[in-house]
Amino acid sequence: MTQIDYFFATLSPYCYLAGTRLEEVAAKHGASINYKPFDIVAAFGRTGGTPPKDRHISRIEYRAQELVRQAKKLDMPFNLKPAHWPTNGAPAAYAFIAAQNAGGGDLGQLAHLITRAVWAEEKDIAQDDVVRACLQEAGFDPALADSGMLVGAETYARNLEEAVERGVFGAPFYFVGDQRFWGQDRIADVDAHLAGDL
Template structure:
């Protein structure tokens, strides 16, 4: 059985646009997933990337065009200029980590809930009330937001180190543990599916 390490950012529009395709691919190929939220700003700095604010205007303009095209192609509701972007992704990342550690519930749905909150619902996922609401809406105990603070903070830092060591440099980033094959971007999910079919 293949295992996928999924490095993600809870405020990444590209992770939002991935929708539930990773989960559907994993089910089809009987693969498992570990969700690894990372601090994207630190990941960019550690691997030669640039945070959005520091990119050249031509890159910023192209990003907006691509986001618009992909959202329309995938038929996903999408706010190109969300009210709370960027925002602190650490609290929602801690919640995802703690929810996964609990061993109960659908972590993929929870991740999508946070991403949808940013890109389709104009909500601030750094806000405690929003975090609790997204947890509850996806079948998790809202108290995880408090109970999981310590484990979340510790694992969040480890996830960054794991990402750098594994060769991840953006999000979404998918790595198949058994083969070391890496796939960067929601537009590479078909390649991931093809690869899993060969294992």
């Protein structure tokens, strides 16, 4: 079975805009998805990137236009300036990792619910009640928000190291074998690659 390694960030608007399209592509081709939540801001500093707030004004302005355009194109609700961004995305990532280890729910939906909470619902994913609600809606035990913190932190840190080693510099970032795909607008390319057309 083909595996897609998916490096995603709980705070990324582009991961939110990816929705569950990757999961649809994986199901279409009988591929599995290995989710790897990681600290995108730390990755920026190690791979030549700049956090959004520190970018040149021309990049900030373009990002603002492009995010709104992409959301409209995808017919997804989107708030360019959410009330709780930036926030601490680590607790949600730890809970995701605990859910990944526990099994029993829908990880693709969970990733989407966490990012949607930030970019469409004005919720703070650093808050336990928000993370619990996401877990429950995706079919996981909400108590996972309180468990596996140490394992979550270790895995989160390990995912960052792996991301940097493998050349990840943004999110969402997808690997199919040695092929790299960066951005929610490249999911169609992942589809084409899995079909043998790219």
